[in-house]
Amino acid sequence: MTTHTAPRFPESLPAARTPDAGAAPPLRWGVMGTGWIAERFVASLQTHSSQRVVAVGSRSTGTAERFAGRFGIERAHPSYDALVADPAIDVVYVATPHNTHLDCALLALEAGRHTVVEKPLALNAEEARTIAEAAAARRLFCMEAHWTTFLPKYDVLQQVLDSGALGDIMAVVADFGEWFPPGHRIFRPELAGGPMHDLGTYLVSLVVTVLGHSPDQIVARGSRLDCGVAGQTAMVLSYGDRQAVLHTSILGNTPTSASLVGTTAGITIDGPFYQPGGFTLTTVDRDRSLRYEEPRSAHLGGLHYQAAEVARRIAGGETESPLRPLATSIATIAIMDEVRRLTGDLVAQERSTAAS
Incomplete structure (x- = not known):
């Protein structure tokens, strides 16, 4: 008969292995969308990381310009097409409403941009697979921005x-x-x-x-x-x-x-x-x-960890994060x-x- 030893209760909890977000290679981010989560994402990156948000795109010039002015972003684009065409960005963060995630992710990927899509990645698994296939076909980094994973x-x-x-x-x-x-x-x-x-x-x-x-x-x-x-x-x-x-x-x-x-x-x-x-x-x-x-810091104190993970993976030539x-x-x-x-x-x- 085999005897199984019960797991031993630890003497202490391990330390987090999460790297310093400020030490990640700085990428140039373009933000697609100007809503609540986009605001917090940009603020978190600017406060806690080395990442640079250099452009924002919206469906109207006024909205993009107001967002850019509020956060000191260099360029405001009046359309998503103009944003993904901007040669100065390394990666696009899709922060548009859920029902547009598929179209916006494909727009960015088809323009040759590494892409991070706010959760949920898509409305359903079929759409999510379409995004994954588009990224794989172009050998581009793609990830769902499920920020909790990276805390x-x-x-x-x-x-x-x-x-x-x-x-x-x-x-x-x-x-x-x-x-x-x-x-x-x-x-x-x-x-x-x-x-x-x-x-x-x-x-x-x-x-x-x-x-x-x-x-x-x-x-x-x-x-x-x-x-x-x-x-x-x-x-x-x-x-x-x-x-x-x-x-x-x-x-x-x-x-x-x-x-x-x-x-x-x-x-x-x-x-x-x-x-x-x-x-x-x-x-x-x-x-x-x-x-x-x-x-306890909510989104402002946590969203930058996922961006730093993205930057490290892209700098290393990877197309996905093993964490997500x-x-x-x-x-x-x-x-x-x-x-x-x-x-x-x-x-x-x-x-x-x-x-x-």
């Missing part, structure tokens, strides 16, 4: 998971609910609104990282708002005897925490689990625990597709295709 906290978490300190991971339990003001784009079906493409991406990405790309079974239920988008969605993803229980909502705020449940120890990630912050590793008998702390390869993004979106199919949460473009 120091998540490097420490990955080291703990890799050490086997949790034993067999049997469950992931997480939620992400947030209140949004009336008129927010998340309530607009034509912009692929609802919780799944925004908040749900973080939940499913966490499960894919911890339990794998391919659940055996997916069960989901959702509700729909009068405006035509989903209000909330509950999901159970099964991987044999292991399960992920997830909930996302745009009806109000929830703790937005996450738990990873193992046979010898568990991890509770403080809310918001997807942002910089802390977590606690605790033995199943609650006899011992270790605490990880880092400043396109295959992982596609697997995440494929799970989200199935959840949305089960709940009838189709976006406008998908409804049109289904009806034709």
Whole structure:
């Protein structure tokens, strides 16, 4: 009979291996879009990294010029076509609405630009594969801007998971609910609104990282708002005897925490689990625990890590990041597709295709 030794609870937590963002090779970035996430991306790069944002493109001259003036950006382009044609940029960051990610990513790739696409990479797995194929055909770098992946906290978490300190991971339990003001784009079906493409991406990405790309079974239920988008969605993803229980909502705020449940120890990630912050590793008998702390800084203090990763990979001649390869993004979106199919949460473009 073979005797298995139970994983040993660590004496201390490992240090983050995340390189200094300021030491990454400086690239010249062109930002496509001027919305909320574009503002925070540029501010984070300018505050915490060596990256240079040299151009911005919008659908109107006035919007591009105001954005450029606010952030001291050298050139403002009145169209996305003009932005990707700018010979002074090394990489394009696509920060446009979800329903335009496919077209905007292809526009940048076809112009020969390395491309980073804000999450979700695309509306569905088919579109995501199209982007991946376009990047591969041109041997260009391409990545989904899933900023959580690149935070120091998540490097420490990955080291703990890799050490086997949790034993067999049997469950992931997480939620992400947030209140949004009336008129927010998340309530607009034509912009692929609802919780799944925004908040749900973080939940499913966490499960894919911890339990794998391919659940055996997916069960989901959702509700729909009068405006035509989903209000909330509950999901159970099964991987044999292991399960992920997830909930996302745009009806109000929830703790937005996450738990990873193992046979010898568990991890509770403080809310918001997807942002910089802390977590606690605790033995199943609650006899011992270790605490990880880092400043809670939201997007401004975290978006620059992904940009530094992009810069290092492009400077090294690579076309993907091993921390967030396109295959992982596609697997995440494929799970989200199935959840949305089960709940009838189709976006406008998908409804049109289904009806034709």
